[in-house]
Structures are given as C-alpha cells and as structure tokens.
Amino acid sequence: MTTWIPNLSSMQGPLYVRLANRIQQDIESGTLPAGAKLPPQRNLAFDIGVTVGTVSRAYALVRERGLVTGEVGRGTFVADTEHNGSHTPLPLPLRVPGGYEENRADVIRLDSSAAFSTAGANEVRALLAEAANDLPCEMADYVRKIEPHWQTAGADWMKVGSGWGPDPDTVLPAPGAQGALMAVLGAITNPGDRVACEALTYAGMPRAAHLIGRGSVSVAIDENGILPEAFETVCAQQHPKVLFLMPGVHNPLTRALPPERRKAIIDIARRHNVWLIEDNLYATIAGDPHTPIAAMAPDITFHITGLSKAVAAGLRAGWVATPPHLTARVWSAQKMLTGGASYLLCELAARMVDSGKAMAVRNRVRAEIGRRVALMRTIFDGCDINLRDHTPFAWLKLPEPWLSGTFKAAAYEEKVRIDDEDEFKAGRGDHRFHGVRIAFSATIKDIHQLETGARRLRRILDAGPGAHHSYN
Numbered sequence: 509m510t511t512w513i514p515n516l517s518s519m520q521g522p523l524y525v526r527l528a529n530r531i532q533q534d535i536e537s538g539t540l541p542a543g544a545k546l547p548p549q550r551n552l553a554f555d556i557g558v559t560v561g562t563v564s565r566a567y568a569l570v571r572e573r574g575l576v577t578g579e580v581g582r583g584t585f586v587a588d589t590e591h592n593g594s595h596t597p598l599p600l601p602l603r604v605p606g607g608y609e610e611n612r613a614d615v616i617r618l619d620s621s622a623a624f625s626t627a628g629a630n631e632v633r634a635l636l637a638e639a640a641n642d643l644p645c646e647m648a649d650y651v652r653k654i655e656p657h658w659q660t661a662g663a664d665w666m667k668v669g670s671g672w673g674p675d676p677d678t679v680l681p682a683p684g685a686q687g688a689l690m691a692v693l694g695a696i697t698n699p700g701d702r703v704a705c706e707a708l709t710y711a712g713m714p715r716a717a718h719l720i721g722r723g724s725v726s727v728a729i730d731e732n733g734i735l736p737e738a739f740e741t742v743c744a745q746q747h748p749k750v751l752f753l754m755p756g757v758h759n760p761l762t763r764a765l766p767p768e769r770r771k772a773i774i775d776i777a778r779r780h781n782v783w784l785i786e787d788n789l790y791a792t793i794a795g796d797p798h799t800p801i802a803a804m805a806p807d808i809t810f811h812i813t814g815l816s817k818a819v820a821a822g823l824r825a826g827w828v829a830t831p832p833h834l835t836a837r838v839w840s841a842q843k844m845l846t847g848g849a850s851y852l853l854c855e856l857a858a859r860m861v862d863s864g865k866a867m868a869v870r871n872r873v874r875a876e877i878g879r880r881v882a883l884m885r886t887i888f889d890g891c892d893i894n895l896r897d898h899t900p901f902a903w904l905k906l907p908e909p910w911l912s913g914t915f916k917a918a919a920y921e922e923k924v925r926i927d928d929e930d931e932f933k934a935g936r937g938d939h940r941f942h943g944v945r946i947a948f949s950a951t952i953k954d955i956h957q958l959e960t961g962a963r964r965l966r967r968i969l970d971a972g973p974g975a976h977h978s979y980n
Contacts, residue, residue, distance in 0.1 A: 527566035616961035622821035661858035662827030691842035704748035705934035736772035743780035756791030825857030
C-alpha cells in the first residue's frame with residue numbers, strides 16, 4: 509500500500525477523535541484493508557502536523573473499537589474483522605460470572621437499592637385499571653405527542669427531595685432513568701466522544717456509553733465526591749463532551765456533593781464546553797441538602813429523576829429536564845433509540861404523581877429504609893461505614909488487609925451477596941478504594957432478613973481474611 513495520509517479537513521471534534529474516525533472510515537471503505545500497517549505514530553504526527561500524543565490517543569481509540577491490533581516491536585495493523593470475528597459478541601452466559609446465580613433462594617441479596625417491589629403494588633394496580641378504562645385507544649396507539657400533564661408531573665416530582673422544579677416545557681418523560689440517560693447521550697454526543705464519570709459511579713452509565721461507541725474517562729474523587737481540580741485536568745487532557753455525576757446522593761459513597769464543589773464543577777464545565785448530566789434518583793427519597801446543579805446552570809445541565817428508587821422500579825418511569833433549546837432534540841433521540849415512549853407507562857407515572865399516590869408510597873418506603881439504616885448503624889457500630897438517613901445502601905470501608913473482591917467472595921461463601929468496588933468503577937485506574945456497597949431494599953423481604961445478612965457480614969469483617977481461604 510502506498511503511503512496513507514488521512515484527510516481530516518471534513519471531520520469535526522477534537523483532533524484525536526477526528527483522526528480515529530478517519531481511520532475507521534478508511535477501514536470500512538477498504539482504503540485501509542485488513543492486515544495493512546498504519547504509519548508509525550511519530551511519522552504520521554509529522555505528516556499531518558499534530559503531536560505524537562494526538563496520534564497515540566487516536567490509535568488507542570480505534571484499538572478500543574476493535575478495528576486494529578498492536579504488536580510490540582512491529583506496529584499497528586488493521587484487524588481482519590471478517591475472519592477473526594472481533595466484532596461478533598460472545599454469547600452471554602446463562603449464569604452470572606463466578607457462579608452468582610440470580611435467584612438462589614438460600615442467598616441473602618444485599619445488592620439492590622430499588623424501591624420495595626410490594627410498596628406501590630396496590631396503587632399501581634388501581635391506577636392501571638383507571639387509565640385503561642379512561643384511555644383505551646390512546647394506550648393502543650403510538651405516542652403521537654407529549655401530553656402536557658406528563659411534563660408537569662415530571663417537574664413536580666423533581667421537586668421531591670430538592671425543592672427545585674424546572675419549567676415543565678423542558679421536561680420529557682422517559683422509559684426509566686436509564687432511558688433518559690441514553691436519550692441524552694444520543695442527542696449531545698457522537699461516536700468517539702468521551703463521557704467523564706466519577707471514579708466510582710453508577711456503572712450503567714460508562715457501560716452504556718461504550719455500548720454505543722462513546723468512550724469513558726474516570727475523574728478522581730474523595731470522600732465527598734468528585735474533585736474539581738481532577739475534573740479540570742481531565743477536561744484539559746481528555747476533552748470529554750459530557751460529565752455524569754450524582755451530586756444529591758452519590759452511589760455508592762452515599763455523600764452529597766458540597767455546594768462549593770458544585771459551583772466549581774459548573775465553572776469548569778463552562779470553560780471547557782462540557783455538558784452536565786445530574787442523576788437525582790436517590791435524592792427523591794433521601795433528599796438533597798444543597799441546591800441542585802440544574803438550578804444553578806439550567807443551560808448546560810440535564811437533570812434526571814424517576815420512580816425506581818422511591819416508588820416502583822418496574823414502572824420504568826423517568827423524566828429528564830433539558831436545556832430549553834435541546835428539549836426537542838432529546839425527545840427525537842429517545843424515539844430513534846428506543847422506538848418511542850409507551851403511552852401507558854407515561855400516563856400511569858403521571859397519574860401516580862398527580863394523585864399523590866407516588867408521594868404516599870415514597871413516604872412509606874422512606875420510613876422503612878429509615879428503620880433499616882438504624883439497624884445497620886447498630887450492627888456495624890465501631891466500623892468505618894458511610895450510612896445516610898433514608899438512603900437504601902451503605903458504603904463499608906474495609907480495614908487492612910481486606911481487599912474488596914476478597915470480602916465479596918467471603919460474603920458469598922456465607923450466602924450473602926453484595927457489590928465490590930469494581931461494580932462501580934468507570935474504568936481502570938490505579939486507585940483502590942477498598943470498600944463494598946451493602947444495599948438493603950428491593951430484594952430483602954423484611955428487616956429480619958436484613959439483620960441476618962448484616963450480622964453475617966459483621967462476623968466476616970471481625971474474623972479477618974485469614975478465616976477465609978480460596979482453593980483457586
């Protein structure tokens with residue numbers, strides 16, 4: 509093959525993303541055939557007038573996409589995807605890796621933080637029948653338009669736990685908070701763009717980003733959440749398009765992001781043209797003691813909430829408040845990514861909120877979680893553990909020489925399932941947090957079952973890793 513010089517003049521975005529996208533296009537068009545060797549990074553950097561670091565990041569990005577392979581001492585080559593199946597996903601196992609079967613009756617599952625499945629069952633059943641009787645034709649059709657009361661209900665629900673409500677015209681219903689996240693990502697990012705996340709976070713975000721061709725980058729945190737100086741560095745070096753964070757109730761650390769950090773994050777985001785996605789799900793039940801980011805910067809912030817943590821996870825009911833000029837774009841992205849909203853679920857969620865039944869269920873859930881938090885404080889007295897009132901999970905910091913994965917395995921040997929820190933990592937990193945999350949809502953039938961599981965964990969913690977041996 510003759511010398512390959514990529515033309516980046518028609519591309520958009522950061523230089524390394526433009527170069528990576530050009531490599532992908534030339535591979536797909538056949539300009540760079542399978543087995544072709546890409547130019548050495550230093551040579552290509554000289555030929556197109558960029559830094560070696562830019563080329564290195566572009567090569568890393570196309571390697572993440574499975575388009576090239578690297579061989580130490582030989583160079584970077586276009587992968588033969590037609591024959592080696594590098595783009596063909598492996599079949600998913602029927603069981604969770606490591607033998608963690610989903611529904612083992614003898615395992616106490618302390619790994620779910622959704623609302624109790626029985627909490628709002630009666631309310632859902634009654635309103636479902638009512639909606640079916642009132643709107644049979646609408647529920648059998650596509651969603652032709654957004655009903656205004658869906659938007660008003662979403663704006664009202666956003667006030668729960670925070671006191672702040674957006675203009676209803678900027679609020680969109682979504683199939684759960686995850687559906688809202690995907691709609692926002694689809695609307696404001698392109699393949700190759702990077703999504704910044706806190707080093708520990710809701711892992712569904714970076715995984716979803718990778719699934720649709722966006723990269724993720726981890727931002728350092730401390731006990732109180734994201735570090736503004738770390739975010740500034742990531743913006744300068746990695747050029748993310750958006751930052752996802754959970755300032756009201758951090759998952760899994762439980763803490764609320766201090767006001768001064770919220771302001772600093774907004775200032776940094778404005779300087780570097782970064783969008784903000786504020787996940788406020790847990791704040792609807794635990795409360796946010798500070799002003800939401802969306803209230804301070806509505807022009808650059810997407811504020812997401814829903815019913816899954818406080819009312820009913822199975823409703824798949826969420827809402828997103830968008831910057832005013834992007835509302836239509838996010839709605840369009842949601843339709844294209846998901847096939848459109850369900851009239852039944854949007855109507856049912858709105859009726860739950862408008863009738864006051866969502867708040868009634870939320871208050872019952874909140875009271876029960878309060879009882880469980882009090883029990884956890886008693887059982888783990890003297891331990892280094894983050895517990896927050898009305899928050900359905902705790903972050904247990906492990907003493908030396910425990911490792912997070914080792915403690916999780918020891919807990920499973922005692923028939924208790926929890927989540928180690930890797931479940932919440934946005935990506936690989938050198939920092940270890942040495943903690944586990946203990947959740948105590950959806951899958952725990954009663955407080956006595958929680959007490960049994962929690963006391964087993966306390967015994968494991970007190971016995972130390974020497975009491976647990978692996979034969980692997």
